[in-house]
Every structure is written in C-alpha cells, then in structure tokens.
Amino acid sequence: MHPVYVLLMLLHCQVNASSILVQGVVGESVSLTADLPQGFVIREILWKHLTSKEEIVATSFKGSVETLYRSRFLERIGLLSNFSLQISPLELGDSGTFKALLVGTEGQLLIRILQLAVYEKVSKPTIGVFISGTDLHHISESSCEVFLTCSTQNGSGVSYIWRREDGTLRNESYSFLDGGKVLRVQLEPSDRQASLSCTVANPVSHESTAVTPWSICQGKTDDKATACEYKYLLFIVLPLLILFFAAAVPGLIYFLKGSGKKTLKDAENGIEVDENASSIL
Template identity: 45%
Template sequence: MVMRSLWSLLLWKALLPAVAAGAQVLSKVGGSVLLMAEHSPGFHVREAIWLSLWPSEELLATFFRGSLETLYHSRFLGRVQLHSNLSLELGPLETGDSGNFSVLMVDTEGRARTQTLQLKVYDAVPRPVVQVFIAAAGVAQSPKTCQVFLSCWAPNISDITYSWRRQGTVDLGAEPHSLFTDGQVLSVSLGPGDKSVSYSCIVSNPVSWDLATVTPWESCSHEAAPGKTSYKDMLLVVVPLSLLLTLVGLFSAWHWGPCSAKKKKDIRADREPPETESPLVQDLP
C-alpha cells in the first residue's frame, strides 16, 4: 500500500509543470536548517514527499497516512528529520549541501501542491587579520601626522564583504578614495590626538561576521624612543652594509679569479717533465 502511494506521488510529480525556485534559505556549515512546508489551512495533507534536486534528484523523506520515513539512501542519510508539520530539518550542514529542495503534498481531496526552496550554505567567517603599513612622509605632510594603510584579510573565505569602524563611531564615514580593493585596504591620516584611537575591520557574509581591532598609531615611528632603534634606522644601516659586502664579494671574485687560474697554470707547468726529443731512426740501405 505504501509503495503504491509512493508511486502515485512520483506520478503526480511527473505530471505537474516545473516549479521555479522559491524562497531562499540561508545557513552555515556545521549548523542546521529548517525547510518549511507551507500550505493553506484548508489543505489537509494526506501524503508528502521531500526531494533534493541537485546535483541529482534524491528522495529524502516521505509522509504517508500518518507515517514518517527518512531512512532513504542519500547524501543526507542520518542528517534528516521530518517534523509532524512536514517541515524538513537538515543538519549538521556541509559545504556541498547548497541546492534546491522540493516538497510535493497531496491532500485528502486529491489536490497537489509543490513547493521549491533554495538552500545556500556558507562557511562561518573566521577572525580577520589586520596589518598596518606606514606610508613614507611626503613633502606637504605635516611632521606631526602619520599616514597609514590598514590591510584586512580573511583566509579561505568567499562571498564576504569588508567594512571599517573607527572607535566611538557607528560607521567609519570615510571618503570613497580612502578605501581600496573592495574595502580591504583603508588609508587614514593620524595626528598626535589619535594615539589611542583604534580601528576595527569587520568581515561578514550573509550568516556570520567577525572583527579585528588595531591601534595604528603604535606603528607610527616618527622618532625612535631613547635606547631603541626604529625600523627606518635599521634599514639605513643594513641596506648599505649589504650592498658593500656584495660589492666586495664581486670584486674579490673578479680579482682573484684570473690570478688563481694563472697560478694553477704555472704550478702545473713546473710539475710536468721537460719533453726530450726522440732520435730519428733511419733505415740503412
């Protein structure tokens, strides 16, 4: 009896016209989602069938005359629960679970209703990484200001957006030219009054978000502290010294290369015995 009902439902599905993707449902990897089966109050469901439509059509759950069944061989086996209101719960979700799902319902009067839902599964956003880069001081720049570039990056994540927030404000309110590469890089000019001001990079997708906060003035080094050396002072010493050592090495290779070859040639010549002339032997007539 159950098999005959199932075949009748599949026949109903084959005869019904194609249904466009309906409402979109969003969730994240590791979570669960509830796909709601909606019908009018006067629609008394007698039989129902849930299908996954991508990448191939798979039977997930059925309802026949009060009996719920979810033990069908599919990629969701063990991760499916059919509730009494015929809504389908999936979880824990995986990255490849995105796709279209449909439910076919038949009421006690033989009327059929098909509903299609689109599920989109996102990865949870990890904590971003913010780096601070100091711009070289320009001619027109005040000696008491520091121009910095804040770079924000979230690893191995797609479909994300970047935004920035200054401490004590709801939004950054930065000019458009202050943002680069789709909001990943922010350029700000800091003064002595901004020593304790922090900036937060907010990374988000439709289902999750995270942020990282930095105080960029700490990276500004207009003057090295007593007893400490700034990275600029280190570069002024290390770079010329490296160039000097490289030039000395090249000069040594150029100078000693020919001399060494000549010396080896002289030693080899001293060790070889002098050649003696072989007497000519003439045949007697």
C-alpha cells in the same frame, strides 16, 4: 502503483509554487517547513534536493516515513511530525534548492520551493598594518600612508566593513582594495588617536577588531597589528634568504658525497671503526 511514482508523475503538472529563503549554520540544524495553508491535510509528501540528479531525500505516505535514500543527506535528515524536513548537522555543500510536493486528502497538489543557504560563522579578524613610507623616523611627524589588511580564519560569504571610531572616513583619504580586505588610508598628525575597525560579517555572524594605526607610523607596535616596510622585506630579507640556501645546498651535497666515499674506502682497507670512539689515533 507506488505513491512515490505517483508523485513523480505529478511533477509535470502546472502548479503554482512559492519560493522561500532559509539560512543555516555549519554544524547546526535547520528545518525546512512546507508552510501548509489552513485546512490542508496531507496524505502524501515527497521532498527532493534539486541537483542535476534531482535526488529524493524523504517521503511520507499515510504515516509511513522513508528517509534512507542514497543522497548526500543520508543519516543526517529527518521528517518531523508537521512534515518539515530537518537536516543536522549542516555542511557547506548542503546549500541549494529543495522542493516539497504535497498531496492532500482531497487530491489537491501543492508545491513548495525553498532555497537553503548554509554559512560558516566568521571568527574574530586580524588586522595587519603596513607602512608605505621609506623611513619610519622621517614620517613620524608628518602624513603617513598605511595599508590595513583584514583577515579571518573562518567564515563563508564574508563581507568587510571598515569604520572610524570618531566618524566616517574622508573620501579623499582612503580607498579599498581586494574586495574590501585591504584599506589604504592617508593619516595626518591630527589622526594620532584615530581608531579604525574592521568588521567581518555574513548573514549569520559578525566580528570586529580595532587598531590605532598612527602608533605604527611612530615605529611602535601593539598586540593587534604589526609594522612592516615593503622595501625592507623585498630588497634585504628575501635576497639574503636566497643566498643562504644557494650556499648551503652545495655544501650539504659535498659533505654527503665525501662521507660516502670515506666509508667505502675504509671498508675496502678492512678498517673497523669503533662507533663509540670520537677519533682514530
């Protein structure tokens, strides 16, 4: 009987299995180690990816290695000399559970279960600052409520951490929205020089960006943040854009129809039009 089928039958055996968490990065490689006990000599090994199909991804029997099984890891997987499973390059969809079944030269059976978590590295975040007040000039010397948004173009499993350079945020002056992506903060004149930073992080990377939001309250901007009044955007810019398109579309349709009718009429009257002439005298 083929050794692979022998290992498959051993799946039903009651054997204690250990579980190990392994983290990887998109585009890089990772090695899943069987973690053999001292003195254990492998005769056969079978690696499986535990999906609904429980795909076999690699096997070894008395030194004969096979990795060309039709799984998502085809041509991205290898079995190292120490029987570790190497995957390269990693993809986000590679996250999941892997099982190694190891048969020793004395007939022992070991099972190793590994949880692979693949992450994409985060990129440097961008902070946007939005003012809740009605008039930038009226709030420049008093309290100023602002909303700070933090976003990153790349990254998976991202968490958002806000910090104040000169200490922690006062509980009564801030709140978090949208899972920490948005920070609402009440600024006072004493916060003129206060710098707030947003850190985006996951288990394999982290990046930070800082801004001084009081400068936005004074009607100033810098290269890291932009000021924007919600009422201006909602009640002025948006209606103007709608009116512009509403007026432009009928005019364009009328022009196209008129142009088509004129061409048809000229053709019926036998008029030849010189394409190089700008007008007909």
